[in-house]
Amino acid sequence: MQTADLLVHDAELIATVDDARREIAGGWVAVTDGVVTALGGPGDPAPDALRRVDARGCLVTPGLVNTHHHLYQNLTRAYAPALTGGLFDWLVTLYPLWARLDEEAAYVSAYVGLAELATSGCTTSTDHSYVHPRGAGDLISAEVAAARELGVRFHPTRGSMSLSVKDGGLPPDSVVQDDDEILGDSSRLVRLHHDPSPTAMTRIALAPCSPFSVSTSLMARTAELAESLDVRLHTHLAETQDEDAFCLQTFGRRPVDYLADVGWMTDRTWLAHVVWPSPTEVGRLGAAGVGAAHCPSSNMILGSGLAPVAELRAAGAPVGLGVDGSASADSASLWLEARTAMLQGKLRHGAAAMSARDALEIATRGGAACLGRSGEIGQLSVGACGDLAVWSLEGARFAGALSDPVEAWLRCGPVSARETVVAGRLVVADGAVTHPGLDEQLAVHRRVSQRMQAALD
Ligand SMILES: [Zn+2]
Secondary structure, eight states: OEEEEEESOSEEEEEEOOOOEEEEETTTEHHHHHHHEEEEEETSOOOOOEEEEEOTTEEEEEOEOOOOOGGGGGTTTOOGGGGGOOHHHHHHHHHHHHTOOHHHHHHHHHHHHHHHHTTTTEEEEEEOOOOOOTTTHHHHHHHHHHHHHHEEEEEEEEEEEHHHHHTOOOSOOGOOOOOOHHHHHHHHHHHHHHOSSSTTTTTOEEEETTTTTOHHHHHHHHHHHHHHHHHOOEEEEOOOOHHHHHHHHHHSHHHHHHHHHTTOOOOTTEEEEOOOOHHHHHHHHHHHHHHEEEEEHHHHHTOOOOHHHHHHHHTOOOEOOOOOOOOSOOOOOOOHHHHHHHHHHHHEEEEEEEEHHHHHHHHIIIIHHTTOOOOTTTSTTTSOOOOOOEEEOOOOGGTTTOHHHHHHHHHOHHHSEEEEEETEEEEEEEEEESSHHHHHHHHHHHHHHHHSSOOOO
């Protein structure tokens, strides 16, 4: 048997979340050349390995997948002047600060944000970078550099805003761009960074910010460009009731009708939030295979509402989890989002409606489906990417939780991952980020964040 690069062995339980949803007590998983090459139980012979991780007393899951984020927002976390209003007030308060973004800010916010996510078991994250101030430089390439430095799988989206205050939108003039500039830069970034291969570390998607910040023509032309480049589409949709009112007033349509008008009702699309679709619209989204990034903490903090997660899943829509930007949901733990999604599911439909396994499924396979990567990530099976998280179920927090390691994982806690592995490499070991640059980047982050939050002149 070939020597593996990594062997995680003697797990209390491996929850593979594979097609058969196999769970292996006392199991092991081997990763070689970045992919899972074998897994088995205590009776199956495990290969030798260059590196071994003893997972006794631990649950092993696929790496969690984050389907919605705005990494740059960790520079304005819990920003006091923006804490009182709903989504629209919150945005209007923060846009002038975000207008100070530059490449250094993009790099350091991505580095710190992705490191933070990795400690919560996240191995693949998307990012929705939609604020591109004039003269700010190549913010997305700066983020890609940070992700490569850390060794995490990264799907940044080329976000955009084209309607400023003078056009009836919310953002200031300095952070919007015209359609041709946005589409040209989108093509450039796809050519530069997008890897369509099954083990890709970097993929790009196209992501106008929301119906209330871009023109109808940009929405339609972005869908055409995504089709021609064969990349995915992402935007915010149906987040608040204010947005319903805005779309009715501006377009004479509800958000989902508007989405259909601009050519976005396709399985190439995944949407952030999706809190307020009507039952008929849920059915239409499901039938079209449009994915939803469920962001439970953000939806609570901004008072947006309880998303119809069970209904979307029943309708056939892929549902993943998103921590959302670190200025609304100021914590960015995917474990916490999984737990909160479980609690919201119970609150909405009764205690039996959503289990820890349902939440794990959304956090892994569901996220993979949103990103168009079913079978590649979000599950532990031979040939899938070697991305996994090792969760210690020991200590006072788990004392007495003996009967079901998966339920214990989300109902007890709070926890961080003990190890987070991406493509067979330990990004987090013994609970700490393995890359040596974190302390230095935290100091840079503090300086950049202070500059951004300084009073506006
Ligand atoms: Zn968002």
